[in-house]
Amino acid sequence: MNIKVVDHSAEMAVEAAKIMMEIMKTEEAPVLGLATGGTPETTYRELVKAANEGQVSFKNTTTFNLDEYVGLPASDQNSYRYYMEDRLFNHVDIDRENTHIPDGMAEDIDAEIKAYEEKIKNAGGIDLQLLGIGTNGHIGFNEPGTPFNTRTHVIALDESTREANARYFASIDEVPTHAITMGIESILEAKKILLLISGAKKGQALAEVLYGTIREDVPATALRNHPDVTMIVDQEAYAAAKVPGEEDVHA
Ligand code: PGA
Numbered sequence: 001m002n003i004k005v006v007d008h009s010a011e012m013a014v015e016a017a018k019i020m021m022e023i024m025k026t027e028e029a030p031v032l033g034l035a036t037g038g039t040p041e042t043t044y045r046e047l048v049k050a051a052n053e054g055q056v057s058f059k060n061t062t063t064f065n066l067d068e069y070v071g072l073p074a075s076d077q078n079s080y081r082y083y084m085e086d087r088l089f090n091h092v093d094i095d096r097e098n099t100h101i102p103d104g105m106a107e108d109i110d111a112e113i114k115a116y117e118e119k120i121k122n123a124g125g126i127d128l129q130l131l132g133i134g135t136n137g138h139i140g141f142n143e144p145g146t147p148f149n150t151r152t153h154v155i156a157l158d159e160s161t162r163e164a165n166a167r168y169f170a171s172i173d174e175v176p177t178h179a180i181t182m183g184i185e186s187i188l189e190a191k192k193i194l195l196l197i198s199g200a201k202k203g204q205a206l207a208e209v210l211y212g213t214i215r216e217d218v219p220a221t222a223l224r225n226h227p228d229v230t231m232i233v234d235q236e237a238y239a240a241a242k243v244p245g246e247e248d249v250h251a
Contacts, residue, residue: 001209001210001223001224001229001230001231002229002230002231003210003230003231003233004230004231004232004233005233005234005235005238006232006233006234006235007234007235008234008235009039009042009198009234010042011234012042012043012196012198012232012234013042013043013045013046014046015232016040016043016046016130016194016196016232017043017046017047017050019128019194019230020032020043020047020128020130020194021047021050021055021056023127023128023192024056024057024058024061025056027127028060029060029061029062029123029124030060030061030062030127030128031061031062031063031064031120031123031124031125031126031127032061032062032063032064032126032127032128032129032130033063033064033065033066033126033128033129033130033131033182033187033190034063034064034065034066034084034088034130035065035066035130035131035132035140035196036065036066036067036080036083036084036132037132038132038198039132039196039197039198040130040132040196041087043130043196044087044088045087047088047092048087048088048091048092051091051092051093052091057093058092058093058094059093059094059095061094061098062098062099062100062123063084063094063098063099063100064100064101064116064119064120064123064126064182065080065084065100065101065102066129066131066139066140066141066181066182066187067080067102067140067141067179067180067181067182068080068081068101068102068103068104068179068180069104069176069178069179070104070109070154070176070177070178070179070180071104071105071176071178072104072105072176073104073105074105078168078169079104080101081101084099084101100116100119100120102116102152102180102181103180104176104179104180109154109180112180113151113152113153113154113180116152116180116182117151117152117186120186125189125190125191126189126190126191127190127191127192128190128191128192128193128194129187129190129192129193129194130194130196131187131193131194131195131196131223132195132196132197133195133196133197133202133205133206133209133220134158134160134161134164134205135160135164135201135202135204135205136158136160136161136205137205137208137209137217137218137219137220137221138158138161138219138220139184139187139219139220139222139223140181140182140183140184140187141155141157141161141179141180141181142155142181142183142184142187142219143155143156143157143158143161143219144158144216144217144218144219145216145217146183146184146216146219147184147216148184148185148188148216148219148222148225149183149184149185150183150184150185150186151182151183151185151186152180152181152182152183152186153180153181153183154178154179154180154181155178155179155180155181156177156178157175157176157177157178157179162175162177184219184222188222188223188225188226190226191228192228192229192230193223193226193228193229193230194229194230194232195209195220195223195229195230195231195232196231196232196233197209197231197232197233197234197237198233198234198236198237199234199236199237200236200237200239200240201240202237202240203236203237203238203239203240203241203242204240204241204242205218205220206233206237206238206240206241207241207242207243208220208221209221209223209224209231210241211243
């Protein structure tokens with residue numbers, strides 16, 4: 001794993017956008033795996049800026065998002081479709097037909113899940129998957145205990161995840177209980193992975209990725225089985241990462 005420690009989230013965004021744009025410039029039909037949440041917001045702003053300055057075009061890019069809440073329509077401002085339109089798609093020259101996010105309102109969820117996997121395959125797989133990480137070590141919405149061999153599936157969200165995401169909703173009762181998420185096996189099939197970790201509260205999750213035993217209780221440890229992972233980590237997260245059983249990683 002490559003790890004790059006940066007001072008703050010603005011620098012993280014510049015570095016992450018650079019890596020994503022490199023794929024978009026070198027691949028004829030780039031396929032990006034995208035993530036939502038607080039961490040990648042500045043990266044999307046950076047990409048929008050670069051696109052508006054003519055440094056990069058999304059014309060030939062196809063995207064697949066990691067996950068979507070079950071039960072939220074695209075028009076709901078907490079849906080991940082809404083997030084992507086608002087943060088990225090509305091501001092760049094991407095063809096909407098090439099943007100994919102699981103449909104949390106699908107009547108036949110099983111069919112939706114199968115179709116999603118099929119679409120990724122038909123696009124030739126994901127060239128670069130952008131990832132955040134949960135404080136509990138989840139990637140996508142693969143919560144602790146998710147088998148490493150899962151493909152796209154429906155998952156019951158951990159209470160800790162619902163609590164972490166309640167900041168976007170009027171109350172925790174409104175946070176959906178389930179989501180559709182790409183599975184760990186589907187994520188690991190991406191040719192390259194770009195993991196962003198920001199803030200002191202992610203320190204423990206970072207330590208697990210770097211030093212923890214690879215285990216299903218901490219889904220992100222599965223990333224150590226991938227040959228091409230780049231991590232961009234801010235100082236706050238890095239300083240808070242403790243090697244299990246030791247003072248801290250910098251001692
Ligand atoms: P965050 O979420 O970027 O909002 O912290 C990351 C995640 O839960 O995967």
